Amino acid sequence: MFWRLAALLCLLAAQSAAAQGYPSKVVRIINPYAAGGPSELVARELMAGLGQEFGQQVIIESRPGGGTVIAADYVAKAAPDGHTLLLATAAPLIVMPIINPKLPYDAKRDLVPVGMFATVPNLITVHPSVPANTIGELIELAKREPGKLNYASAGPGTGPHLAGELFNSMAGVNLVHVAFKGAAPAVPEVLAGRVQVSFLNITPQMAHVRAGKLRPLGIASARRSSLLPDVPTVSESGLAGFIIESWNGIAAPAGTPQPVIETLSRAVVKVMSAPAAKERLQKMGAESTPMGREEFAAYLKADEARIGPIVRKLEMKSN
Numbered sequence: 001m002f003w004r005l006a007a008l009l010c011l012l013a014a015q016s017a018a019a020q021g022y023p024s025k026v027v028r029i030i031n032p033y034a035a036g037g038p039s040e041l042v043a044r045e046l047m048a049g050l051g052q053e054f055g056q057q058v059i060i061e062s063r064p065g066g067g068t069v070i071a072a073d074y075v076a077k078a079a080p081d082g083h084t085l086l087l088a089t090a091a092p093l094i095v096m097p098i099i100n101p102k103l104p105y106d107a108k109r110d111l112v113p114v115g116m117f118a119t120v121p122n123l124i125t126v127h128p129s130v131p132a133n134t135i136g137e138l139i140e141l142a143k144r145e146p147g148k149l150n151y152a153s154a155g156p157g158t159g160p161h162l163a164g165e166l167f168n169s170m171a172g173v174n175l176v177h178v179a180f181k182g183a184a185p186a187v188p189e190v191l192a193g194r195v196q197v198s199f200l201n202i203t204p205q206m207a208h209v210r211a212g213k214l215r216p217l218g219i220a221s222a223r224r225s226s227l228l229p230d231v232p233t234v235s236e237s238g239l240a241g242f243i244i245e246s247w248n249g250i251a252a253p254a255g256t257p258q259p260v261i262e263t264l265s266r267a268v269v270k271v272m273s274a275p276a277a278k279e280r281l282q283k284m285g286a287e288s289t290p291m292g293r294e295e296f297a298a299y300l301k302a303d304e305a306r307i308g309p310i311v312r313k314l315e316m317k318s319n
Helices: 002-020 038-054 066-076 090-099 135-144 159-171 183-191 203-210 258-272 275-284 293-314
Strands: 027-031 058-062 084-088 111-121 123-126 150-153 176-179 215-219 245-253 287-291
Touching: 027 038, 027 066, 038 058, 038 084, 038 111, 038 203, 038 245, 038 258, 038 275, 066 084, 066 090, 066 111, 066 245, 084 090, 084 111, 090 111, 090 159, 090 245, 090 293, 111 258, 111 293, 123 135, 123 203, 135 215, 150 159, 150 183, 159 176, 159 293, 183 203, 203 215, 245 258, 245 293, 258 275, 258 287, 258 293, 275 287, 287 293
Parallel strands: 027 058, 027 084, 150 176
Antiparallel strands: 084 245, 111 245, 111 287, 123 215
């Protein structure tokens, strides 16, 4: 009994020391999507704030591919010291574990939630050449020409993929899925008209909507966006209950000392609660939603309960 108590005290002392010296080097946030996409854009706000909070360099490193699996597996196998973190979304933590039973990592065993910092609604747009000005007209066109229209996503299992397949199911149409390694490489294909429809986040599409290069049809959130107040929600447009919003959080390798997790969690909430951070995210079409470790874990559980049945019903594929 004495030796067990002594070992426990030594472990606690070591963890406390680790937290006091954290971070001791560059903190890397691993982005599972291509550089320049919406997740990275909103994460830059967090990156800058954490850098100031810690007095240590924080960088974002993109490792796209595999529908977010490459990045998630990399972080899951990284040293559990808080210096390698995952820019987490529903794809690697909820969707991919459902649609791909052969993942090289276990989302619940190998990764732990640290905090959440932003939500971003998905925006349905079309190339100007598409003869549809509303969600209803897009549905009518897709029914007249089944299989001829395709849509862009940020990769298998991502929010835009889920949105596209849910749209197909609810509208009774067959838009063909075209997956990219993130929104950044997807947007140019839609702008060029090689892909006709986009279910991507609002953030990378806003400038092109304002320039008239993309036509917005509907926003996939519970309420209209202040950036596009004249664009109706998809629910308003006839597909009641169509709500797909992407969220962004931070996850760490399992085994990361609890004091380090707590330090990170508090920092995420502090940084993203700042009025200036909220204002800058709002201009991107995102909403600052800071959550600590426990609240984020509860949110993950609730989101899995919400979208899990949808993913299973749609029989989404990981390729």
